[in-house]
Amino acid sequence: MGLSKKDEFTAKQNLLAGYAKALAHPARVAIVEYLSTSQACMCGDIVDVLPLSQSTVSQHLRELKSAGLVKGEIEGTSVCYCLNESGWNEMQSMLGEFLTTMKKCC
Amino acid sequence: MGLSKKDEFTAKQNLLAGYAKALAHPARVAIVEYLSTSQACMCGDIVDVLPLSQSTVSQHLRELKSAGLVKGEIEGTSVCYCLNESGWNEMQSMLGEFLTTMKKCC
DNA sequence: AACATTTATCGTAATATTACGATAAAGAAA
DNA sequence: TTTCTTTATCGTAATATTACGATAAATGTT
Known part of the structure; x- marks a missing residue:
């Protein structure tokens, strides 16, 4: 595969790709879904x-x-996981840029 | 690795994971960025x-x-690529659900 | 027709991800 | 302390991704 080339892209591009990668498996989507609905x-x-x-x-x-x-927060013998709002907000704002700057074409 | 297990998850979970996977590499983020800004x-x-x-x-x-x-649309000898708005809208609305249903915790 | 340009696909090697069982680590309960 | 419960990590095999050069396919140009 040659080399990874990730450092040829900007930090912002890598950041968004990292968020996306975290959601790039249905099991992780399911986990997020579960965490978002369980009080x-x-x-x-x-x-x-x-x-x-x-x-x-x-x-x-x-x-x-x-x-x-x-x-995740350690809670005795187990761990309490929950969504990290700031990460979600950051990802959403990066994605939102694409939607707002999106030019009509073709 | 055993087997893929993707069919043990819902179609919706797989759909969102598919969108995320598409953005899970900085080169693809860069392509999207470029397409969104080039008129x-x-x-x-x-x-x-x-x-x-x-x-x-x-x-x-x-x-x-x-x-x-x-x-992508074939345009003579070359191809004109651009963002597919409906796909973006669908992905954004799925992600938006997590933000709106997100419960405070920890 | 012959050639150039543009994009897609094939073959491939290197690397990364996914999944599991086994095991470790750490606190709770006995 | 011993045992149970809960979560993390290690080792691993199977599979998927990434990247490139080489080549094919398709249209445009001469």
């Missing part, structure tokens, strides 16, 4: 809801967290 | 603007197109 941000419940093993869910949660879309 | 949807210009080979750019364009975020 209490219960954590291990996610494993029960998804058709994936505990270790796989943990990996997906880590990706969402490192992208900045989700945050 | 004339010039096509082969994209290759000149990006630090990637023609074949690689073509691959990225195909992914954006098959996801429904970009459309």
Whole structure:
């Protein structure tokens, strides 16, 4: 594959790509969906809801967290995950730019 | 890796994941950025603007197109690419749901 | 017709992602 | 302390992505 070339793009382009990548798997979309609708941000419940093993869910949660879309707080023996509003706002505003600057064409 | 498990998720979850995946690479973000700001949807210009080979750019364009975020019209010997507004609207409304239903927590 | 230009596709190597089981780590409960 | 519960991490195999050069396909030009 040669090399990664990611540093040939701007920080902003990489940031948006990172947010998008975090959502680029249906399991992670499902996690976000679950977190957005559950009033209490219960954590291990996610494993029960998804058709994936505990270790796989943990990996997906880590990706969402490192992208900045989700945050987790240790709560005794378990962890409370929830959506990180500032990350979502940032992603939404970046996407919104495309919609507003979008030129009619073709 | 076992099997893909994508059909264990809803069509909606897979659709949003597909949109996100299309944007999950800085080169594709750069293409979208370029298309959104260029009034004339010039096509082969994209290759000149990006630090990637023609074949690689073509691959990225195909992914954006098959996801429904970009459309292309043959224009003589070249192709005119531009953003597909309906795809963007759909993605934005799906993402918007998360923001509006997002419960405060932690 | 012969040639040039533009884009798509094929073949490929390098790398990254996905998924699982096994195991570790850390606090709660006995 | 021992045990249970919960989550994270390691090791791994299977699969997918990324990137390029080479080549094909299609239209325009001479």
